[in-house]
Amino acid sequence: MKTATLNITCRDQKGLVAGATNFLYKNQGNIVALDQFVDEAARLFFMRLEWDLKGFKVSREKLPAAIEKLGRPKGYSHKWDLYFSDVRQRMAIFVSKQPHCLYDLLLRHQSGELDCDIPIIISNHTDCEPIARAFGVEYEYVPVEKATKARSEARELKLLEEYDIDFVVLARYMQILSPRFLARYRNRIINVHHSFLPAFMGAKAYNQAHERGVKIIGATSHFVTEDLDHGPIIRQAVANISHRDTVSDLITRGKDLERVVLAEAVRLYIEHRLFISKNRTVIL
């Protein structure tokens, strides 16, 4: 089934759902999924509307103008995005030395679990190159040094453009991206952090967790913002631990959590389910 997905964000007011669903009904669009949410505090309305394109009377070319007009008569402006299920998102993976999240994404992609394209892997190390090769994905080694960081990022951005990348996944990438880079892919960069944020921000989260003596550890996937480890949280997972677990045990068990929260975030992203309200995600 080929579908279109319309994501709308705007100030809350009456008639939003009626307007959109009427438009579909009049044009023979059968709704496949509809979810909406009103953030009362922010007074914002979010809607994800997916419909079957079979028999739908509006062509893909004319759809944007029709959607734009949808809002007009009521005098409200709305931010919207339109996606077609047969146009796959293009994901770039950034990785450093640890391969577990990279491997996991590639395997899920290979098994058909992640319905997107992965045209390129970028790394500041060469360690994971053989993995990329085994899965037939381009691997670009872009070393990052303090002095030449700006030049490295310029090269990365150029690669992302060349490969026509829609969104970036940091699969245990150990470099901090500059505000300039982030601005270019705002709300389109997903990271995995090795703790249940906001606990244990920064480096060596498992050491911090062991030191504090927590009885659960966690992992968090989130959008990346200028404020390190403070971006909107997408998924979190936890596991019970005990006093017997060493830091090394935590790292091992944590890898399973990291894999899962990152993969789930990617899946939600490519299904166009993620909205951002202030610093929180709305998942429709």
Add this chain to the structure above:
Amino acid sequence: MKTATLNITCRDQKGLVAGATNFLYKNQGNIVALDQFVDEAARLFFMRLEWDLKGFKVSREKLPAAIEKLGRPKGYSHKWDLYFSDVRQRMAIFVSKQPHCLYDLLLRHQSGELDCDIPIIISNHTDCEPIARAFGVEYEYVPVEKATKARSEARELKLLEEYDIDFVVLARYMQILSPRFLARYRNRIINVHHSFLPAFMGAKAYNQAHERGVKIIGATSHFVTEDLDHGPIIRQAVANISHRDTVSDLITRGKDLERVVLAEAVRLYIEHRLFISKNRTVIL
């Protein structure tokens, strides 16, 4: 905020959401919540639509007729229910000897967590009477013997009618209800079973679990049907156990699970979120 909730179940077809949301929009109803689901296999459509009654142009009296008409022009028939947030559901609790679920429901009700009325508690034992008294709820002792079971049920049904009961919660009630009783409150009787169904149906579920050597135990809340422990599942919760846990440990830990899954089922019920599709619940 006073709201109305319209729950619709019908054969899937185009225009259902547009029809209902248009009706609200034309009559100045602001949508508070909207969720819908299509069971592809059963070809059934489910929708829960809640709106603010403030400023809404259709009176409560005229609303049923208007909703009935909603479906007409399209030639489809729909099953619908209409609820008002200021009309509280009336719940009867059935209990035998074990008080933990009863206590839990009464405490949550007292704290305002469960927005319903509890006019009566019915039991085949007198053990829990002091608890009912402490919370100021009527307690009716209806002993159940094999020979006179029909008469006992007749009395129970009469009580439910007298107290104008909307739905029944079996809070560890150790008697099997007759088909006649079930028919009277179809899809309105909620039970808690002390295992993660369909594992360990029937009596002594924790003994069965211990015997089998499972590493997790669970509890399940479900609608009651003629087929014992086979009704539509509402909620399930689990806890990890180890070889060190005795049957008695399982019973103790299981109580926490039973409390939670039963309370959550009750909350979903009184918020009108539960639909039934064949033998499965749809939670909107």
Add this chain to the structure above:
Amino acid sequence: MKTATLNITCRDQKGLVAGATNFLYKNQGNIVALDQFVDEAARLFFMRLEWDLKGFKVSREKLPAAIEKLGRPKGYSHKWDLYFSDVRQRMAIFVSKQPHCLYDLLLRHQSGELDCDIPIIISNHTDCEPIARAFGVEYEYVPVEKATKARSEARELKLLEEYDIDFVVLARYMQILSPRFLARYRNRIINVHHSFLPAFMGAKAYNQAHERGVKIIGATSHFVTEDLDHGPIIRQAVANISHRDTVSDLITRGKDLERVVLAEAVRLYIEHRLFISKNRTVIL
């Protein structure tokens, strides 16, 4: 079965387990439970040893001296505690206005789940007095004002002494205890915090969690130390939430977590399973 439990903490070295188990064997003590742990970093050894008193050849009176001697020949000093299963721990509960944890502890105690005595409840408010009365437990109202806090604590300590209290449980008690108070009951005061520590320390943890947009919430039981919310963690539990959950929803769901982690901490305490290694608990 009547048992004795010997808890030993000392510098790690050879022969500790052999020494203790030999002593039991020679005196006809049948081991019921034995668990031990070595904190490699702290170079500390922890052991919990429980044995059947039936047929054991050493009298309760002579046991301490015998245990003391156990360590002698090897030249190491050990910290040990000895408990008898028929001497119940005496717990005082401190509570403010919110009754859910208090109710939970009293109900578990009533059902036989918590094998201890609860001679007194102390509160800086009168709200929970009827609950105490319903369960037949003494309730002392000790108001706490900034200016007279020292005097209030003096009264509390006097009450604890009068009632011969072994350990204190803060069941949502909203006052900070002074270092002097803490010193008197070092490692014997258990608190419940409404977040998965170290996230969201301090007040209004659910508001903080909502603001941050986490996808899981938690609760933590821990020993109280001078450093607020930094004491050794005993238990943690979490629950998944979504963007739809309001602060009020988090509070409601969090109560279930608070109840469970506090009750489990109390159970571990009265079973003498809790040891402290630096700022972490070892649970044997």
Add this chain to the structure above:
Amino acid sequence: MKTATLNITCRDQKGLVAGATNFLYKNQGNIVALDQFVDEAARLFFMRLEWDLKGFKVSREKLPAAIEKLGRPKGYSHKWDLYFSDVRQRMAIFVSKQPHCLYDLLLRHQSGELDCDIPIIISNHTDCEPIARAFGVEYEYVPVEKATKARSEARELKLLEEYDIDFVVLARYMQILSPRFLARYRNRIINVHHSFLPAFMGAKAYNQAHERGVKIIGATSHFVTEDLDHGPIIRQAVANISHRDTVSDLITRGKDLERVVLAEAVRLYIEHRLFISKNRTVIL
């Protein structure tokens, strides 16, 4: 650190721990880990004792005789196994077409998470051969047909012998092993089943789960016995699902559970932590 691990199973009686720990103490063996359990119902005692070999006075060659003698004077017979940490267990993996568990085990092995040897992979299909090749592991294709099943198993057993295999892991292997095969590797064959057993035994467990409308799915690793899906359970894991999840969604999410419970079972096995008491595992 090189260690020895002594696992003892015998009828419960006094002096067992003292005997073993004394023996270590007298021979300068420093205990690294000690855990024991008494199954009251079965009247069986289980102990896992691990000690540092550095400075230990008994040679590896003389150790078995010394352990054998340990039991003598008391007149009890004990079943024991002795392992050395520098002698790695040799694991054979059986797989059919689905590669996710195979991949997971190979990746964990590669990353050092599973401290064993994997000399051979055996499959009734050729699909996974490239994976084996990528990881440098021998792959033997042994097709299984109804008529020639006995011959296939004979070949498999011969391979296991040739490769000196200690234990077998069925990583989604879709063939039923004969009693003769099982007898040869009693308590040394680990399987993963795609449900929280005992729910949904047999084939198509996710379809069964979807049909029943459960709100949680699970996976189980267990020892294989003649009684299909009834062997002693090692690990179980679960995940929440909703009415929106299709059978295909369950399969995808279930894979994550299968991977984890199987890997954890393998880890417990190679750390010699698994004992069997009747039909239950004791994990020390």
